[in-house]
Amino acid sequence: MxxxxxxxxxxxxxxxxxxxxxxxxxxxxxxxxxxxxxxxxxxxxxxxxxxxxxxxxxxxxxxxxxxxxxxxxxxxxxxxxxxxxxxxxxxxxxxxxxxxxxxxxxxxxxxxxxxxxxxxxxxxxxxxxxxxxxxxxxxxxxxxKGLEVRAPYIPYPKEVDFVEKQSFLAGWFGEQRPLTGMEVTHLYTNIQTNKLGESLCLGLAQVTKQKEVKNYLLRGVEIAQKHIAHFSKYLQSDFLPVPMTWSENVTTSKEAPFSDKLIMFHIGITSSVGMGNYGVAMSLSPRRDLTTMYAKLLGEVGLYAEDGANINIKYKWMERPPQAADRDELTKG
Structure with a gap:
């Protein structure tokens, strides 16, 4: 450099x-x-x-x-x-x-x-x-290796068409239009990332000795499973396939390969990525029921991430990131 x-x-x-x-x-x-x-x-x-x-x-x-x-x-x-x-x-x-x-x-x-x-x-x-x-x-x-899980297929558009009714944005009541390709993409992607998070939390919960960390990871498993169920419901309603699970890829080991500090940091990154994914999905999903769902689930992940940060602070695992000068402190005395 x-x-x-x-x-x-x-x-x-x-x-x-x-x-x-x-x-x-x-x-x-x-x-x-x-x-x-x-x-x-x-x-x-x-x-x-x-x-x-x-x-x-x-x-x-x-x-x-x-x-x-x-x-x-x-x-x-x-x-x-x-x-x-x-x-x-x-x-x-x-x-x-x-x-x-x-x-x-x-x-x-x-x-x-x-x-x-x-x-x-x-x-x-x-x-x-x-x-x-x-x-x-x-x-x-x-x-x-035949391990890639492709996103669901949808019909090829054969002609150009325009949206003519406000019902295109509806979703809470009445008849719901089929999911757009972009909506399908983000539901599929968020199922995939939550399945990875579920397996990661499950495996790490097996090996951590700190009870508070273990409970936090098991809570992460429950959140991931609940969110997967939400996303799967939308795909299934349009008769689209739901991606496979990876939970069978977790062994029965009880020996910790990583420190609790690393484990908590890793889950923090996973939560941050998840919130980013939900934010993007919410901005690209015109149906109101989908945007409402993403906003609710994003808030839940945000609270989970905050609780994780509090655990890191409690056990002095969190390094202080670069920040602006504290002018109030500097001007005291």
Whole structure:
């Protein structure tokens, strides 16, 4: 990276900081996955994923050191137990990477418009490019193994048509129109992400020793199951297929591969991604009953995430992110 005299903006420093924390977590997770992987094709995907995370961590650490910014602790070898038994199957690993790359692409795409310094912009452009490559490799592997779950099919439009009635937006009462392709897409996507979250929470609940964390994870399982039921109901009402479950990809291991600090951070990221997905789905679903549902479920996930943050604060697991100067405190006395 080139040296610059221009200071980092709030958006640049905060996103790099969050990026560093997330990638140090990913390194720990992928290390444990690689310690138990059997499928050579999936192993290649995991090696690619951990290599990208290591590159990101090294680049961000250099930027912070050059700027005189404290490098976050994030997560280290103390947060992963490579001797712990396998907790998830090889198939789960592949679905996990696919969903992490989807989240990464959405995150990097949102960050890039708010980046101003050339070196930081080039870094995030490279992140998007390399994550697209990993996403493509993972998708091709899922398809070649017959593991990819395609979104439902709908009829091809044969002619151009226009909406003529306000009932196109209805949904609470009376006759409901069929789901649009975009509505189907987001219902399907949110079922997929909630199924991954359900399996993740279920597996991690088996191994954590902290009762408060265990109860929090089991609550996450219940929320995911409830949300899956909501989304599935809409697909089934239009006779569309519901994606398969991944719960069988959780082993019976009781040995913790990760620290409770890492587990809670991971679930926090999952919740954040879920809220982002619901927000996008709500903005692209014209039917009023769908927007109302998404708003209600988004609020529930928000409360869940807040309770998770309180647990992190209670056990001193949350590093303070970069923030504006506290002028009230500075002007006292």
């Amino acid at each position: 080139e040296n610059h005299n221009i200071m980092l903006t709030s958006s640049e420093i905060s996103n790099l900081w969050a990026n560093y924390a997330s990638d140090t977590m990913s390194i720990c997770v992928f290390k444990h996955f690689l310690a138990h992987i059997e499928d050579t094709e999936i192993k290649h995907i995991l090696e690619h994923a951990i290599d990208l995370s290591k590159q990101h961590v090294a680049i961000i650490a250099d930027i912070f050191k050059n700027e005189g910014i404290a490098v976050p602790i994030g997560f280290t070898d103390e947060d992963v137990n490579l001797k712990a038994d396998r907790l998830f199957s090889d198939t789960f690993y592949l679905h996990y990477v696919k969903n992490m790359t989807k989240g990464g692409l959405a995150t990097y795409g949102a960050i890039l418009p708010n980046v101003f310094r050339n070196d930081i912009r080039e870094y995030y452009m490279s992140c998007i490019s390399s994550t697209m490559e990993l996403f493509n490799d993972t998708s091709k592997t899922l398809i070649s």
